[in-house]
Amino acid sequence: MPLSFHSIALAAACLACILPSSAQTAAPQGSVQGTATQHTPESLRLAIERAWVVLPAPVTGGAAYQGLLQDAPATRGKTPVVLFLHGSSGIAPAIREWQKWLAESLGIASLTADSMQLPDRITYKSPVAATTYEQVHALRAQELSAMVEALPRLPWADASRFVVAGTSEGAVSVARYEAAPGAPLERGRIIYSWSCEDNYHVQGHRSHLPASVPVLNVMSSTDVFFSSANPWLGNPRAQGHCAAALQDNKRSTIVLIPGAPHTLFNLPQARQATEDFLRTQLQP
Template sequence: MAPDSFALPDRLTYKSTISPDIYERIHALRLSEVSLATQALRQAPWADPQRWVLAGTSEGAAAVARYKGQEFLGRIVFSWSCENNYFVRSHGTALPDDKPVLNIISSTDPYFSPANSWLGNPTAAGHCAAALRNNKQASIVLIPGAPHTVLNLPAARHPVAGFLRDVFKLQKAASTG
């Protein structure tokens, strides 16, 4: 399920950089989408609440990282570094230490890597390793030279497929030749 708040009338739009207060309004909207989506999924007869994974990219990834609920088997954080920077007042990462987390981001992400001259954090690593330091089920995939939107790149799709197989305890399909 993918809530489409981009379709909201009069939705807030911006071009980076803006004040952290405005970013935080956007993050609050994205975080509210998680609760609304879980409410809708609970009412959907096809949705198995024992097999939910929460994923988001960029703004949506900040919501995934900040969400405090425990109903998801795992989480995927695309294109967000879980660090303090221009995009947040504080990263506020609340990823669970006892569930699988996959963080996929470009090593040269134009918004969240140290390559960004206006990042606002001289010690930033550009990925979620510090926030995930206590999670033994976490994986971080850095894609060299990739754009901000890594979601559809083969270098991202393959780790996601493996992550989902592991989280859902699925067998890898046998290849036919």
């Protein structure tokens, strides 16, 4: 079961997964497509309106709703919410499956903004220049702020009970998030498949994880991008998880899943840790 930051949870021993610094080798050639690096007011509006939403049965009065925010049905009552930032591949089927699980198993609504609503949005195949990644991270930060800003306007959302979460590319903005003055305050953060460390993916990780905010970090012990299993990680001293960034946060939990794939939030270990975290942080 998930342990505190000081006792990182392991499903099995994984010492063999830690590679020596000599494994840091030249990176393969990546590629970049698209030129748009900043949301317009219209693309940001569409990113929210066309967000993928799953609403639990208690607020729909029937079956759980799965679809675009703009098509959401009339609702009754309010529900806690997870605001989710997808990874570089957009709102993939695995994310929709995860959101459905939240609604049907935990009774929690979720909203995933669609970053791809920006025409000619910059995308990439890793690795690319750190400056390019930072352009994308800035774009994603806009979306997270827009989701939080929209929350009080959603009739089904309990804006006093929400968690911000993200995976991979999206998790960078979750780790860096700072609420705007007057914005609702999150009850916690979930960081999937991002290590909160300096590496090829950032110009400095710049994590902002206040000690007052509970954090769940779930990683593969051999994450193909952000652990020492990646020979072009760019940081021979990397631990492959958020322990260093969370050293002053006594309300944090780190879970390492040996041999897990990069997309891991639907694995049983990840779901159990997520359920425990959300039930604690989103209680009335």
